[in-house]
Amino acid sequence: xxEKPYHDIPGTIVFDAEQSRRGYHLNMFCMSLMKxxxxxxxxxxxxxxxxxxxxxxxxxxxxxARDWNGMLAxxxxxxxTSKLAATxxxxxxxxxxxxxxxxxxxxxxxxxxxxxxxxxxxxxxxxGDG
Amino acid sequence: xxxxxxxxxxxxxxAIGAALDNxxxxxxxWRPLFDGYKPSQDYLKALNPDVVILVYNDHxxxxxxxxxxxxxxxxxxxxxxxxxxxGPRPVPIVQGHPELAWHIAQSVILDEFDLTIVNxxxxxxxxxxxxxxxxxxxxxxxCPVIPLAVNVVQYPPPTGHRCYMLxxxxxxxxxxxxxxxxxxxxxxxxxxxxxxxxRAGLINPDFDRAFLDNLTADPQKLAAMPHIDYLxxxxxxxxxxxxWLIMRGALDDAVREVRRFYHVPASNTAVGHIILENxx
Numbered sequence: 019x020x021e022k023p024y025h026d027i028p029g030t031i032v033f034d035a036e037q038s039r040r041g042y043h044l045n046m047f048c049m050s051l052m053k054x055x056x057x058x059x060x061x062x063x064x065x066x067x068x069x070x071x072x073x074x075x076x077x078x079x080x081x082x083a084r085d086w087n088g089m090l091a092x093x094x095x096x097x098x099t100s101k102l103a104a105t106x107x108x109x110x111x112x113x114x115x116x117x118x119x120x121x122x123x124x125x126x127x128x129x130x131x132x133x134x135x136x137x138x139x140x141x142x143x144x145x146g147d148g
Numbered sequence: 149x150x151x152x153x154x155x156x157x158x159x160x161x162x163a164i165g166a167a168l169d170n171x172x173x174x175x176x177x178w179r180p181l182f183d184g185y186k187p188s189q190d191y192l193k194a195l196n197p198d199v200v201i202l203v204y205n206d207h208x209x210x211x212x213x214x215x216x217x218x219x220x221x222x223x224x225x226x227x228x229x230x231x232x233x234x235g236p237r238p239v240p241i242v243q244g245h246p247e248l249a250w251h252i253a254q255s256v257i258l259d260e261f262d263l264t265i266v267n268x269x270x271x272x273x274x275x276x277x278x279x280x281x282x283x284x285x286x287x288x289x290x291c292p293v294i295p296l297a298v299n300v301v302q303y304p305p306p307t308g309h310r311c312y313m314l315x316x317x318x319x320x321x322x323x324x325x326x327x328x329x330x331x332x333x334x335x336x337x338x339x340x341x342x343x344x345x346x347r348a349g350l351i352n353p354d355f356d357r358a359f360l361d362n363l364t365a366d367p368q369k370l371a372a373m374p375h376i377d378y379l380x381x382x383x384x385x386x387x388x389x390x391x392w393l394i395m396r397g398a399l400d401d402a403v404r405e406v407r408r409f410y411h412v413p414a415s416n417t418a419v420g421h422i423i424l425e426n427x428x
Binding site for chain 1: 162163207208209212213214231232233234301302303304340342343344345346347348349350351352353354355375376379380381384385412413415416418
């Protein structure tokens with residue numbers, strides 16, 4: 019992976035060319051869930067429905083496990099993976115909470131209190147873990 | 149002569165549309181937000197524009213990864229609200245302005261901005277939430293709308309400088325139309341927010357306030373800001389703010405700030421709103 023300046027931002031995967039190439043089929047699977055008939059077919063037989071897409075074993079695994087951060091690592095984009103969340107009946111805020119490792123109550127309370135602060139979240143170097 | 153007389157920026161958070169559509173606008177969570185837009189609705193009603201040019205981004209609704217236009221201008225007669233997975237929002241069909249839209253497309257392409265021309269496009273919350281915030285819950289939108297969709301999903305989006313210069317080209321295009329049209333331009337998206345990964349929920353009010361200040365006073369400084377600063381300081385989805393620079397570029401260099409509103413949170417997002425008028 020070519021090092022890019024935004025790789026220094028903690029807890030963030032930028033959907034760049036590299037990620038988009040990796041995740042094309044994963045994202046197009048998510049896009050297919052815009053249609054109700056496809057949502058039903060997926061719900062009826064998740065693994066069988068995924069066979070329609072040229073996914074890697076790792077991509078199948080994170081999708082079936084609903085590993086939302088894993089999907090991003092495998093090339094997913096949040097606006098696409100959120101369509102899988104919607105199919106599961108989850109809101110944007112619910113999957114955001116999951117991705118941050120918080121309960122939904124704690125996450126909602128953090129947002130009401132002004133959100134996640136920028137201090138300490140700018141760079142991995144600043145945090146000493148880069 | 150046609151001209152762009154004012155610019156309006158606003159966030160376009162989907163949860164705002166859902167709150168309105170599900171009758172939750174009066175709840176303690178949402179009421180302060182909707183109250184913040186009431187004076188702007190009155191302002192726009194009094195201004196009574198003939199056309200709105202609405203700069204927004206599609207969120208994997210009309211455009212998937214099959215085709216990713218950087219700038220796409222809606223030239224159709226109408227645009228239907230998109231089904232984003234829960235059925236289309238119960239809002240009016242958006243009427244376009246094909247005559248002005250095509251005029252703009254031709255003008256800016258010859259002015260070296262190679263737009264994609266779109267004759268069929270559903271419009272998602274990125275376009276309909278700003279209309280709801282500024283026009284309220286209406287049976288018909290009060291004027292035609294020309295959608296300008298900007299890619300900010302696939303990195304990299306256009307630079308802030310490119311957006312600012314496109315705004316200037318849009319102004320020239322509108323001014324070269326011999327119809328007597330009063331045009332208002334919307335720039336939407338932002339403000340600071342991140343929807344993905346362990347850093348989701350990021351809000352940076354200092355960045356947002358400085359952005360609002362500079363939007364009025366020093367847009368050239370904002371136009372020079374590199375993408376890494378948006379990503380780092382405003383969150384991975386905060387980079388939507390480059391779209392506000394298209395709106396700003398379409399106004400005079402010197403503008404008057406009519407009003408602004410800032411509110412945290414709407415779901416995962418800091419909501420920012422500003423109205424600018426040409427000083428002339």
